[in-house]
Amino acid sequence: MAMVDTGDTRLHVQRLAPRGGHPVTATAVLVHGLLTDSLASYYFTVAPAFAAAGIEVVMYDLRGHGRSGRPDSGYRLDDSMDDLEALLDRLQVTGPVHLVGNSYGGTVAFGYAVRRPERVASVSLIESEPATEAWAAKLGRILRRVDTELARNEADALAWISAYRSHHTARLAKGAARLVRATTIARDIPASRVLGEDRIRSVSCPVLALYGGESDLAEQAPWLESLLPDCRTVVVPGHEHSVLVEASGTVGGHILSLIHRADRARDPAPELAGADPR
Template sequence: MPTVSAKDGTRLHYSDTGSGPPVVFLNVAMLDSRMWDRQVGALAERGLRCVTYDRRGGGRSDRPEEGYDYDTLADDLAALLDHLELTGVTLVGYAVGGGEAVRYLTRHGAHRVAGLVLAASATPVLFRTEGNPHGIVPAEFEPVFAAMRADLPAFLEELSVPFFGGPTATAQNPGSSDELRSWVARVAMDTSPHAAEALYRMLLGEDFRAELPLVGLPTLVVHGDADVGSPFALCGPPTAALVPDSSLVVYEGAAHGLFATHAERFSDDLLSFVGRDAGAGGGEA
């Protein structure tokens, strides 16, 4: 797996699969690029170039003590896109990755980007303010951080249930299973605990309400209405309402992990958004 060096020298591992219009994926806070395996397989097979990478602090990337803020993460993404000399990119930002993608666009511009997907995105703002009265009180998360530090495997095992909408498959979450829950807990163990806590503290304190209206790109907002990780009422419709050229697709009954529980539908929606049909051949990125 190749690497690219960020501005501060942090080495980021990435994967580049397929050929055609490029799609670049940004991960959930505690998962690395393996979360995208099913989407990469489906999209690359249909003539798209799929680029995934492990965020600093996770997977096979370096684990520095610093740099877990949206500006630095946006700069990391810029280093990757510049290194690969990509243009016409569709950015797919998931959960915390949604904010990364938006900050990249407002910090570095859209000259390399053609479209944006915000999936289960933790935008526009999670914390409670006068204008966001139903938001989260960050201090209430201190017991969560304490539980992470005390027994991370137990914490991840417990978190995996609401992440996928329950312990077993249902009609609305057909992909949920004990095997999937165990898999996501194992992958999450490959993220530095320090990085994980720093990322969660970052997203709990950021406000994208002024930045989302500046996104001048076609944008697909995908959200499950049973998502408690990026709560639907706080994140899905408000994000779509703030992005000028956006459409909102709601997955009824889907929880935070719809990339896995609804993998086929999500891949199809990505393909439709990028504008590739079953018979499309690959072009040059």
């Protein structure tokens, strides 16, 4: 375990080196989702397979989540992108990285690709979307619901979750309620700056968008493909928003294919790069 000081907060970071002493072929930075999520959702799913494939993996807990610091304020999308930028700088990751984002983490990853295209080799969105006005309105509704139904009526809500879901889910929900109650996150995220379609179109690196077939986000697939110059969408039948955990092999396989394709496009084999075109 390592802690990285961004200057604004401290982020809990885990790194996995390629297994067996293999050289690093690429670096993937994995960004998790909101409230009940942490880097553990990657550590126990796709991260080991990425390391086995020769990829250096960087995972971190977003501010307010997991073992990272919990400042009272500063939870807009730009703050999350600032943290990602500081993390790459502190870890001295200089080359373009492959960003993988689940849910809110994908929104962070996509926004960072808009902001710093030279630092991003590819973006993989898992059950996620760019930050649009519709996204901000939806997150506002979700966070208000957490505030009213969970943070303000915590005992009853947690009892219901424990009875009808699981004790583990109830523990996660309790942490989410504490975060909403103790910080400005419920106000900050809906007030984040959003992207117009022109800014979304500016992302030229390869983009992969994965959705559960039973998720309402799957409807975004044609829209994303129409906007982005290099975008592939995959819908995994029979899954909803938890597709990363429930179908990690499928999700990880598609992301690895994208990373390998993007790296081949950026770094052709030496014998091909120097070959006589005649």
